[in-house]
Amino acid sequence: MQKIRIKYFTDKIDKLEYIEGKSDWIDLRASETVELKAGEFKLIPLGVAMELPKGYEAHVVPRSSTFKNYGLLQTNSCGIIDCTYCGDEDMWRMPVYATRDTVIKQNDRICQFRIFENMPTIQFDETASLDNENRGGFGSTGKQ
Numbered sequence: 001m002q003k004i005r006i007k008y009f010t011d012k013i014d015k016l017e018y019i020e021g022k023s024d025w026i027d028l029r030a031s032e033t034v035e036l037k038a039g040e041f042k043l044i045p046l047g048v049a050m051e052l053p054k055g056y057e058a059h060v061v062p063r064s065s066t067f068k069n070y071g072l073l074q075t076n077s078c079g080i081i082d083c084t085y086c087g088d089e090d091m092w093r094m095p096v097y098a099t100r101d102t103v104i105k106q107n108d109r110i111c112q113f114r115i116f117e118n119m120p121t122i123q124f125d126e127t128a129s130l131d132n133e134n135r136g137g138f139g140s141t142g143k144q
């Protein structure tokens with residue numbers, strides 16, 4: 001089992017829970033009530049800071065119900081939390097854009113995360129030609 005040291009900034013939200021056998025994504029909660037007007041951008045405080053295991057990062061994405069319930073879009077599509085983001089004030093936040101007037105109440109589950117292993121060290125090796133056949137993309141499959 002992997003342990004993650006976690007700091008909570010408030011006792012007004014439920015503790016994070018890993019529910020074995022359900023999903024390996026863990027829900028995150030708003031640590032304050034946040035109101036947004038249509039067209040407004042805000043960072044929703046998630047009330048936690050963590051020391052991720054060495055060699056791992058966390059990916060934060062909305063819950064599938066987040067847009068339906070709150071009309072919110074996550075502006076960075078997927079939040080990447082580096083394992084160096086582990087100081088006492090390094091609280092996780094979710095950047096959002098409101099498509100309508102909305103209220104996220106303290107302790108509402110607003111997004112989810114899981115950890116991923118970092119990729120191997122990469123070195124770019126420049127070349128004029130890759131010497132491979134073109135695959136094509138952007139809907140080109142089966143078209144002339």
Ligand SMILES: O=c1ccn([C@H]2C[C@H](O)[C@@H](COP(=O)(O)OP(=O)(O)OP(=O)(O)O)O2)c(=O)[nH]1
Pocket residue numbers: 060076078079080081082083084085091092093094095
């Ligand atoms: O949705 C997010 C994305 C990032 N972060 C935190 C953790 C991350 O490690 C840090 C920096 O994120 P990133 O490197 O994506 O931001 P940047 O725009 O490149 O800014 P920086 O100059 O701080 O790296 O901000 C969040 O709390 N939520």
